[in-house]
Amino acid sequence: xxxxxxxxxxxxxxxxxxxxxxxxxxxxxxxxxxxxxxxxxxxxxxxxxxxxxxxxxxxxxxxxxxxxxxxxxxxxxxxxxxxxxxxxxxxxxxxxxxxxxxxxxxxxxxxxxxxxxxxxxxxxxxxxxxxxxxxxxxxxxxxxxxxxxxxxxxxxxxxxxxxxxxxxxxxxxxxxxxxxxxxxxxxxxxxxxxxxxxxxxxxxxxxxxxxxxxxxxxxxxxxxxxxxxxxxxxxxxxxxxxxxxxxxxxxxxxxxxxxxxxxxxxxxxxxxxxxxxxxxxxxxxxxxxxxxxxxxxxxxxxxxxxxxxxxxxxxxxxxxxxxxxxxxxxxxxxxxxxxxxxxxxxxxxxxxxxxxxxxxxxxxxxxxxxxxxxxxxxxxxxxxxxxxxxxxxxxxxxxxxxxxxxxxxxxxxxxxxxxxxxxxxxxxxxxxxxxxxxxxxxxxxxxxxxxxxxx
Ligand SMILES: Cc1cc2nc3c(=O)[nH]c(=O)nc-3n(C[C@H](O)[C@H](O)[C@H](O)COP(=O)(O)OP(=O)(O)OC[C@H]3O[C@@H](n4cnc5c(N)ncnc54)[C@H](O)[C@@H]3O)c2cc1C
Numbered sequence: 001x002x003x004x005x006x007x008x009x010x011x012x013x014x015x016x017x018x019x020x021x022x023x024x025x026x027x028x029x030x031x032x033x034x035x036x037x038x039x040x041x042x043x044x045x046x047x048x049x050x051x052x053x054x055x056x057x058x059x060x061x062x063x064x065x066x067x068x069x070x071x072x073x074x075x076x077x078x079x080x081x082x083x084x085x086x087x088x089x090x091x092x093x094x095x096x097x098x099x100x101x102x103x104x105x106x107x108x109x110x111x112x113x114x115x116x117x118x119x120x121x122x123x124x125x126x127x128x129x130x131x132x133x134x135x136x137x138x139x140x141x142x143x144x145x146x147x148x149x150x151x152x153x154x155x156x157x158x159x160x161x162x163x164x165x166x167x168x169x170x171x172x173x174x175x176x177x178x179x180x181x182x183x184x185x186x187x188x189x190x191x192x193x194x195x196x197x198x199x200x201x202x203x204x205x206x207x208x209x210x211x212x213x214x215x216x217x218x219x220x221x222x223x224x225x226x227x228x229x230x231x232x233x234x235x236x237x238x239x240x241x242x243x244x245x246x247x248x249x250x251x252x253x254x255x256x257x258x259x260x261x262x263x264x265x266x267x268x269x270x271x272x273x274x275x276x277x278x279x280x281x282x283x284x285x286x287x288x289x290x291x292x293x294x295x296x297x298x299x300x301x302x303x304x305x306x307x308x309x310x311x312x313x314x315x316x317x318x319x320x321x322x323x324x325x326x327x328x329x330x331x332x333x334x335x336x337x338x339x340x341x342x343x344x345x346x347x348x349x350x351x352x353x354x355x356x357x358x359x360x361x362x363x364x365x366x367x368x369x370x371x372x373x374x375x376x377x378x379x380x381x382x383x384x385x386x387x388x389x390x391x392x393x394x395x396x397x398x399x400x401x402x403x404x405x406x407x408x409x410x411x412x413x414x415x416x417x418x419x420x421x422x423x424x425x426x427x428x429x430x431x432x433x434x435x436x437x438x439x440x441x442x443x444x445x446x447x448x449x450x451x452x453x454x455x
Contacts, residue, residue: 033075068140074416108139339411
C-alpha cells in the first residue's frame, strides 16, 4: 500500500493524495449511504493525471470510486471494498463559454450552481437544476443522469450534454458525441455514459449546451387542502397548452419541515404547487394568468403570484431545503425518487399516503410533480427496530406500487447500492445480462465502481 500511495503522489503531487485514516472517514458515505473508508483518496487536477491513476489502479487491480461532491443518495460514490476514491473536485475549471455556438466546456468538478451563474453572467442559460445545485458537480450530474426542478419544460441533464471526454479502463481518453446540433455517427455512447454511475469510466470533461437566458420569469403558488387535489391540478396543467418551467409539489409534512423558511407566507395545513413560468415578459404574464385560471377551476383554495424577488427566493429556497430539514423530524428516512406516467400521479400520491398510514409512519411527499417524479419519504428512527422494519416494508410496497402504475423505481438518483436489490423488479434478465456484458466490455478488470447497480 505504501508503494501505491507513493506512486499516486508521484502522479498528483504530495497534497493530491489523502491517506490519513482521519481524512478518509469523510469519504465513507454520500448524503445517504454509509459504506467503508477508502484506502486512499486521489485529487487530480488534469485528465492526464486521471489517465495515470487509472493505469496504476489497473496494474494493481485496485478499484476506483469516482466522486464529485458526494451528494448522491444511493451510495454510488461510496466504497464497499478496499478502493481508491478518485475525487474530481479539484478539476473545477470552466474551460470555455462559446457564445457563438451556445456551448460550454467544463471540467467535471465544477459545481453546477457556479456553472449556472457563470453562463448567466453572459446572458446564457443552463437549464438543468437539481435541488442540490449549490453543491453537486457537473460530472456527478452527468454520471447520475440528474434531473431537477426545471425538467418539465427543459428536460434533464442528459438533454444538455453534447459531448463527454472519458478516461476508459486502459487509461485512454475518448471523446463521445459532437459539437454539432445533430450527429448520428456510431453508437450514442454519450447517453451510455450518462447515468452509468461511475461504472464505465471517468468523465474528465463535458461539453454542455446552452440557450439564451429567458428575459422574465414568475413564480405562482397554488394552495390546496388535499394532496390528491394538488396531484390532479398538476395533471391538468400538463395537459393544457402551457408548459411551466418547473412544477413542484410540497405536502403538509414537507412544508412543516421548512416552516423556518416559509414563516408567514402560507396558512397552516395546506399543500402547495410551486410553479415557475419563464419567457418574454408578455408571454410570462399570459402563462401566469392562464395557469391561475386553470387552477382556480380545479379546486385550488388560492392561487397567487409571488409578490417580489425576496418572496420568490424564500419559496424556492424552502423547496430546496426540504430534504435536509426532514432529518430534524426523525433521524432517518427513506427518500425515494419514484416516477410514474403523468396520468398516474394521483394514484401514486394517494397510494403512498395509504402505505404510510398502514405502517403508522410519518411520511412526506414532495418534488418534481410536473415530471411524475415524487420524492416519497418514510421517516423513521434507526434506534427503533420496529419502526425501521415498518419503514423498510413501506419502501418495498412503494416500489411495487410504482411498478404496478407503469413507473420506474428511480427517476433521477440512480441505483448505486441502495436500489440494487430492486433493479430486477423493474428490468428483465435479458436486459440485465446485456448490461452486465456491456460493463465487462468497457471494464474487463472490473475496476470502475465494482458491484454497483447490478446485484
Ligand atoms: C438536498 C439534495 C437534493 C437533491 N436534489 C436532486 C435533484 O433535484 N435531482 C437529482 O437528480 N438529484 C438530486 N439529488 C441527488 C444528487 O445531488 C445527484 O445525484 C447529483 O447528480 C450527484 O452529484 P455529485 O457531484 O454529488 O456526485 P457524487 O454523489 O459524488 O457521485 C454520484 C455518482 O456519480 C459518479 N461520479 C461522480 N463524478 C463522476 C465522474 N466525473 N465520472 C464518472 N463518475 C462520476 C459516482 O461514482 C457516483 O456513482 C439531491 C441530493 C441532495 C442531498
